[in-house]
Amino acid sequence: MIEMSEEDTTYQVPIGPIHPALKEPFMINFKLDGETIVDADPHPGMNHRGIEFMGMHRNPLKVIPLSERICGICSIVHQHMYTTAVEHAAGIEPTNRARYIRTIMCELERVHSHVLWAGVAAHEIGFDTHLHFTWKIREKVMDLLEYISGNRVNYSMWTVGGVRRDIPESMHPKIEETLTYYEELYQKLEDIFLGDPSIRLRTKNIGILTKKEALELCGVGPTVRASGVKKDVRIDQPYAAYGDLDLDYVIPSRYGYENTGDVFSKTLVRLKEVVQSIGLIRQCVDQMPDEDIDSEPKKAVLLNKLKKAEGEGIGRIEAPRGEAIHYARLKEGVEELDCWKIRASTYNNLTTYAPMFMGEQIADIPIIAACIDPCIGCMDRAEIVDVSTGKSKSYSHDELHKLSVEKTKKLLEGSL
């Protein structure tokens, strides 16, 4: 909580809450001493749409399309958690083939999300060529997702008890082609984000989250794995087909780096996860059992079954941004969901902002705000109020971005 008094000479900088390019309006109140950040107080809720409330007023099958519209990038994540929570509550088992198809889709989404994030990170520190490069190569995985599901953004693949579209053998060459494409390009990505000295200057030792803070604040995903915390739902509590696959925690020390928890480590973890995902998709394609894709294709029967069901269930997943969870409860004789709770990854990572921003500079705000890969990032309007004089100055998104780019230039010229 930020408190200010007349004697206080610090500045308060609210950043947010709206930017048209972002899915979720968001605001962070910064308290600054000169250029240095001394406190950060996040204010979410500008885009609270009451989705849980809406879900509790419609039948469980109608909630599936609603759940995939919670987020534009993790549309698979929320569909998966919601359907598994309902399956758990009603005691319905999806078929094994459906589990494998779900896993393939989840991993494709991870590749998509991490490559997109890399572009955003590059943009925030002033490397727009890298933004265009990463977003260009992201098209390939989006094409593949469209090829499999018929949709580019909201895939509509999930249903309670299975999936709605199969991945037959005829699709395997195209999947393999895409995976090879990323494998060939991966080294270039690593050279850019891990090898380039100017990017290292802007990401090394910035936005540090210690292992202790990461654990206490219940942070999730690459944000905490970069600090050396071994938390990954895919391994800890395998869902879908992950129990059958061979995978390990992606933490920097596995690749000969230190678990520092700075922006550099977070970039490293995300890039290495792209490679891991490629491997996992190959394992799934090879091991996929020959079964039906849906355990109850007749939706009227399924709906009737859900109406009669009584119970509660949870669906947990390792989303690209970290652990996320849905809780659902069904009541016998009631068609609507009795209770639905959604918790996305950024919710838990919100609290990790304060220690990461502490002691950093205004020009580092964009990259640190982006480093947890929030479903936000909106720097549309920022206002600085000087408490001692009462004067105020507004920073637009562009000005703030300019500050960040200038810092990179100064670092390169050696004048900082």
Place this chain on the structure above:
Amino acid sequence: MKDIKLPLNPEELEEYLDERMGESIDDLEIEEIKKGIKQRAMKLIWLTVEREDFRDLVKELAKLHQPHLSVASGSDMGDFIELIYHFAVNYGYPGEEVSVNVKVHLPKDDPTISTITDIVPGAITTEREKQEFLGVTVEDIPDSRRLWLDEVFPEDKYPWRWDDKGMEEQSRYVHDEDEAATPPTKKNPRGGDD
């Protein structure tokens, strides 16, 4: 605490909690869901605890290692409010993680619960959310401001309540002024008056 070695399987965890919490835990259930071809199990524990002993339970979990709090879900059950704290222990051990879902029942005339932010600092987000969405009072919460709801949202209305503090009328008729004038006719599916 020297003898206890992580990871604990659900049965060992049950024994651990039984020894320390004894009477105050009710309805402890162990659930194992087998998934995939290798039939690896997903392990869960469901339990109910008296609200006076809730903090002690979290302290006992924290003695094992820093518990991961996924979220606290909450709902209006009619006569009482139910909060479910979804903890995870044994993270970092492949396939051994156990979800510990702790249910706490709060009476509607006094929906208070003590904070756990001193044990699990990351709980602050979900505690603030429970205050504004369910009308629960979290005692000693370090920051009791609203988090998601706007300032103009009515003080005594809570979106997840199904009783007179809930949102029934506002939600259904906001889009149509004529309809807003007429009283709601659709029955509350959760046992409103027939």
